Amino acid sequence: MMLANDQDEEGLGSTAYNAEAGRVDVRFADSISLKTTALVIAASDKAGMKGAPRDRINEIIARESKGSLFMQRAHHLAEKDGEKIQSLLQRLNEKDDQSDNWRVSMCEDTIDPQLERYRSQRKKVSTRVVVDLDSFFISCHILDNPELDESPCCVGGPKMISTSNYKARRYGVRAAMPGFIGQVLVKELSGGSECLTFVKSDFKLYHSKSAEVKAILQEYDKTLKMCSLDEAYMDIESYLDAYFSITEGDRDHAAITKRMSNSDDDRPPLQEMASILEIKEVTKNLLHSIRKRVHRETGLTCSAGTASNFMIAKIASDMNKPNGQVFVGPSEEEIRTFLSPLSVRKVCGVGRILEKFLRATLGVVTVADLYAKRAEVNFLFKPATAQFLLRVSIGYSEDSRRESEGGERGDDESAQRKGMSGERTFQPTDTWSDLCVKLESIATRLAKDIQSKGLKPRTIGLKVKLANFNLLTRTNTRQVALFQQAGDGSTQTLVDIAVKLLRDVKRAFVEEHKDKAGFMVRLLGVRCSNFRLERETQPSILQFQKNACDVQLDQLEPGHPLETSAGLSST
DNA sequence: GCGGATCAC
DNA sequence: TATGGTGATCCGC
Numbered sequence: 001m002m003l004a005n006d007q008d009e010e011g012l013g014s015t016a017y018n019a020e021a022g023r024v025d026v027r028f029a030d031s032i033s034l035k036t037t038a039l040v041i042a043a044s045d046k047a048g049m050k051g052a053p054r055d056r057i058n059e060i061i062a063r064e065s066k067g068s069l070f071m072q073r074a075h076h077l078a079e080k081d082g083e084k085i086q087s088l089l090q091r092l093n094e095k096d097d098q099s100d101n102w103r104v105s106m107c108e109d110t111i112d113p114q115l116e117r118y119r120s121q122r123k124k125v126s127t128r129v130v131v132d133l134d135s136f137f138i139s140c141h142i143l144d145n146p147e148l149d150e151s152p153c154c155v156g157g158p159k160m161i162s163t164s165n166y167k168a169r170r171y172g173v174r175a176a177m178p179g180f181i182g183q184v185l186v187k188e189l190s191g192g193s194e195c196l197t198f199v200k201s202d203f204k205l206y207h208s209k210s211a212e213v214k215a216i217l218q219e220y221d222k223t224l225k226m227c228s229l230d231e232a233y234m235d236i237e238s239y240l241d242a243y244f245s246i247t248e249g250d251r252d253h254a255a256i257t258k259r260m261s262n263s264d265d266d267r268p269p270l271q272e273m274a275s276i277l278e279i280k281e282v283t284k285n286l287l288h289s290i291r292k293r294v295h296r297e298t299g300l301t302c303s304a305g306t307a308s309n310f311m312i313a314k315i316a317s318d319m320n321k322p323n324g325q326v327f328v329g330p331s332e333e334e335i336r337t338f339l340s341p342l343s344v345r346k347v348c349g350v351g352r353i354l355e356k357f358l359r360a361t362l363g364v365v366t367v368a369d370l371y372a373k374r375a376e377v378n379f380l381f382k383p384a385t386a387q388f389l390l391r392v393s394i395g396y397s398e399d400s401r402r403e404s405e406g407g408e409r410g411d412d413e414s415a416q417r418k419g420m421s422g423e424r425t426f427q428p429t430d431t432w433s434d435l436c437v438k439l440e441s442i443a444t445r446l447a448k449d450i451q452s453k454g455l456k457p458r459t460i461g462l463k464v465k466l467a468n469f470n471l472l473t474r475t476n477t478r479q480v481a482l483f484q485q486a487g488d489g490s491t492q493t494l495v496d497i498a499v500k501l502l503r504d505v506k507r508a509f510v511e512e513h514k515d516k517a518g519f520m521v522r523l524l525g526v527r528c529s530n531f532r533l534e535r536e537t538q539p540s541i542l543q544f545q546k547n548a549c550d551v552q553l554d555q556l557e558p559g560h561p562l563e564t565s566a567g568l569s570s571t
Numbered sequence: 572g573c574g575g576a577t578c579a580c
Numbered sequence: 581t582a583t584g585g586t587g588a589t590c591c592g593c
Contacts, residue, residue: 028592063581064585067582068582068583069582070583071583158581158582159582159584160583160584161584162580162584175580176584177583178582178583178584179583179584180581180583181582181583227579227580228579229580232580259584270590347577347579348578349579350578351577351578351579352578353577353578354577376589382590382591384589385590385591417587418587418589419586419588420586420587421585421586421587422585422586423584423585424584459573461573471575471576471582472574472575473573473574473575474573475572475574477573519582523584523585525586527586527587530572533574
């Protein structure tokens with residue numbers, strides 16, 4: 001199993017790879033209520049489960065979740081989705097009543113020319129690669145502790161699972177599932193013979209293994225981007241360029257990398273140095289040997305997808321998991337053949353909700369359906385979503401040539417980051433003093449992180465999750481950023497603002513709910529964003545003094561000092 | 572700018 | 581005993 005052989009098209013059981021299996025009768029758009037549990041569970045339909053007894057798994061999950069506050073909310077949300085779906089259907093009907101030709105003209109006039117422009121911009125070669133480490137977290141632990149893999153195990157605890165091994169997945173145990181349900185699944189489906197093992201997460205370990213993998217992959221693309229600890233986005237075009245520019249006998253990895261670093265001299269484009277077929281062969285072999293190297297040097301297996309853009313490469317990387325790879329050629333036909341039968345849910349960016357809306361309003365399940373209904377899609381969805389879905393329908397993504405020209409100099413930090421936050425879940429409580437203590441702890445820890453990164457946020461946000469899982473947020477944007485100077489009291493200010501926001505939220509809540517009270521909270525979070533840019537022009541001395549004055553005024557706002565662990569008046 | 576939603580991992 | 585944490589984006593105010 002550890003051997004790197006890609007059993008192409010094998011594995012990946014019943015999910016969307018099969019066009020027919022993906023097809024679901026659509027006419028139940030109105031009988032939402034009975035289906036809600038199914039719709040919630042349907043999220044567990046991704047990769048990994050081979051001969052899993054899906055029906056029994058769903059039964060058990062439904063039984064164990066029944067009546068929980070979490071599920072109650074899920075049902076409530078599903079009902080609201082149902083209403084939205086009805087209103088969309090209505091809009092579609094009205095459109096049809098008023099014109100019976102609008103689809104054709106919309107395609108001819110706007111959509112198809114646009115899609116044709118996209119097609120003409122496609123890359124001519126498949127050099128984008130997504131490498132994805134297989135069940136990364138738990139695999140890291142298994143390296144140190146191989147016996148773990150002999151039985152179902154996962155990283156996480158009774159509350160939440162973050163990754164499971166493949167033995168566990170066969171019982172339906174997967175990421176984002178509460179651990180206690182996983183335990184029941186394993187117990188019942190194994191007839192009591194097996195038990196789910198929990199392993200505590202160890203992010204130091206993950207970071208270190210991830211860095212090992214990154215170092216290897218960087219030899220093939222210096223500019224690769226790690227999108228997360230277990231996912232690398234790379235472009236092997238330069239590597240292939242160097243490969244083909246070396247005469248056949250001398251092509252080894254050392255020579256190629258040397259050639260790569262030496263030269264940015266203009267070579268002819270890749271597709272002129274070799275035939276498409278030749279490139280394909282070389283690429284497949286290259287990915288093979290990269291994966292073998294990763295395995296040999298880190299002990300981890302990974303899966304890879306190669307295509308002419310990252311959207312397709314990402315999907316392809318998931319196709320033959322674990323320890324497999326898929327190559328999708330650059331031609332229009334290869335792309336269509338690959339994508340058409342796939343569930344739209346496979347596409348990064350199409351989540352549970354969008355999938356549901358597409359299916360319930362238009363009967364769209366596969367990418368081919370999406371293309372067939374492109375006029376309806378364009379009419380029904382918001383501009384950004386519609387544009388995105390149209391691109392998906394033909395498998396186009398632009399993969400913006402990044403490498404920020406901003407020329408970030410030494411600090412590659414801060415420049416890109418949009419926000420930083422901390423949050424924590426706890427036993428639901430409505431005790432004001434407890435909430436303040438927790439909030440202060442979260443905010444001060446966040447303050448440290450902010451400072452250590454040298455960030456200067458202007459916007460402070462509070463996030464509150466009630467015991468019934470309802471989410472509330474409040475933000476406050478200030479004229480003057482926090483943390484501009486060490487020791488300027490920003491940490492305390494952050495805490496104070498957070499507490500003030502919490503009081504606002506609570507006030508609004510009791511206002512709205514009058515008699516039925518219970519501001520029961522299960523999570524608090526603080527977020528900093530809207531960072532003052534590093535390269536921003538420094539304020540003049542005068543300006544600076546004015547700003548310093550603002551800080552003073554801000555801190556003396558009415559309601560100050562605010563209660564924290566020290567002062568505890570309830571509102 | 573704000574608050575709610577959605578999405579990925 | 582009972583469903584996470586972090587970061588990002590979009591929409592309609």
